[in-house]
Amino acid sequence: MKPVERPIWKRRWARMIALATVVLVAGWFLSRERPAPAAAATEVAQTPEPGLPSPAPPPVPAEPPPTMAVATPETPPVPPPVIDAVTLEKQEVCSGEDNLISVRAHSPDGNDAYLHSxxxxxxxxxxxxxxxxxxxxTYEQPVVTVFGKDNVSTTVPVPRYTVKSCEPERLVEVLSRRMPNADEDYEFLARIVELPQQRDAAPRAPFAPVKYVWTFDNEPAVTTTAPVATHTLSGPGTQPWAMYIQHLVTVNVFDAKGRKLTGRSSMQMLNTSFENFDKKGIxxxxxxxxxxxxxxxEDGVVRQTFRLYHQWKGPVRLERVTALRARVPEKGAPPLPEDASEVSLGMDVIPEGQGVEVKVSLDTKSEPDVSVVTYVLEGSTVDGHPARGTFSVMRPPPRPTKENSTPITDSVLMAKVKRARELLGQQFVTDEDLWRLEREGRFKDLNVQRDTP
Known part of the structure; x- marks a missing residue:
């Protein structure tokens, strides 16, 4: 016997009632777990009057998103450097006499490349x-301060040594300056300073230098007859890979009788190559x-040879060389944009050490409006680090003429210019030439009276 089927409308009603029951039960459970805000319970439904717009519902404050504590690893503080030893060259000196103090230190975390003091x-x-x-x-006891990474430092006093009441008759100061248009070339000047003499002291024998023996770090000595010396302080491979480069310059000054005076100078210079890699990875x-x-x-062409090098271990491969030409606008015109073009230097690898030489030129006749050409170098090391650099070849200033120059009216300056032209065998001399000859004492015998206005 077949069961009697209910009408289809009854079956649909039964399913709808069951679904509504499930929704009501679920809503009841949810309301128990998360009660509605108190403000919502006091809301009263308002029926708008006919013809009037419905009032906007009051804003419901948004619940703040749940906050999650993200654990970030704390960077351990940089430990201060450890000073292993401070050594003295002499255990006793005269007042004002120099004493070479040397410090040896290390970083507990192995970052010795940042040490300086x-x-x-x-x-x-x-x-x-x-x-x-x-x-x-008595004398004020100096201190030694050694800095590590992030300039975290350690300070200790210099060990005591005996300073006697005697004083040297004269001292030698070693002055230095970076040569213009060069990163590693320096000029050094030895200047003899006569110290004040006591009234009741015996007259001093004069000291007339005849030669200067220079020592730069541990390199072979260089002898000059003038108190000036030029030297390339640091070259590729001569210094460790560190944030600071250390140098000690010594000059021994002799007179005709063999008497000797000694002057020294310490130089602690920032290594920009290390800094660029440390801060930028370049x-x-x-x-x-x-x-x-x-x-x-004479043909109107400027020719220069550039030695390209770096301080990285291993070769650097050049991937792109861009020549930027700066053009001189006409008088009163706005500056012109630089012309950029990709060029080849005839090589694509800069080896470690002494590097490689390239020759560039600027033809001032074929490019009369170009004042400077800057070569932008882009490459990478064999281990994937980016490498960057630039160098420029420039148009020199025009040679002096009566039309573009100011005549020299000072008689002393005119005498120096004439002497410099004779000594250097040049038709024209620069301020740099005059300063160098002045420091070398080449104008001491000039007996020229300055003109009075």
Missing amino acids: TIGTGTGMRVPLRVWLEPDG VTLLARGTPRFPELG
Whole structure:
């Protein structure tokens, strides 16, 4: 016997009632777990009057999103460097006599490449220190401060040594300056300073220098007859890969009787190649030009040779060289944009060490409006680090003429210019030439009276 089927409308009603029951039960459970805000319970439904717009519902404050604590690993603080030893060159000196103080230190975390220090008023890991006795026979004890990464430092006093009441008759100061248009070339000047003499002291024998023996770090000595020397302080491979480069310059000054005076200078210089890699991850490509200043040939062409090098271990492959030409606008016109073009230098690898030489030129006749061409170098190391650098070849200033120059009216300056032209065998001399000859003492015998206005 077949069961009697209910009408289809009854079956649909039954399903709808069951679904509504499930929704009501679920809503009841949810309301128990998450009660509605108190403000919602006080809301009263408002029926708008006919013809009036319905009022906007009151804003419901948004619930703030749940906050989640994200654990970030804390960077451990950089430990201060450890000073292993501070050594003295001498256990006793005269007041004002220098004493070479050397410091040896290390970083507990192995970051020795950041170490640098100050010793007294000097900077460096080896400093010729001078102290002067006070009237009561004491002297202020200097300190050594060694800095590590992030300039975290450690300070200790310099060990005591005996400072006697005697004083040297004269001192030698070593002054230095970076040569223009060169990164590593420096000029050094030895200046003899006569100290004040006591009234009741015997007259001093004069000291007339005849030669200067220079020592730069541990390199072979260089002898000059003038108190000036030029030197390339740091080249590829001569210094460790570190944030600071340390140098000690020594000069021994002799007179005709063989008497000797000694002067020293410590130099602690920032290594920009290390800094660029440490801060930016970029290997710096360096360039050294020969001649140091651009020279215009008789054919109107400026020719220079540049040695490209770097301080990275391993070769650097050049991937792109862009030449930027700066053009001189006409008088009163706005500046012109630089012209950029990709060029080839005839090589694509800069090896480690001495690097490689390239020759570039600027034809001032075929490009009369170009003042400078800057070569932008882009490449990478074999281990994937980007390498960047630039160098430029420039149009030298026009040679002096009566029309573009101011005549010299000072008689002393005119005498120096004439002497410089004779000594250097040049038709034209620069301020740099005059300063160098002045420091070398080449104008001492000029007996010229300055014109009075």
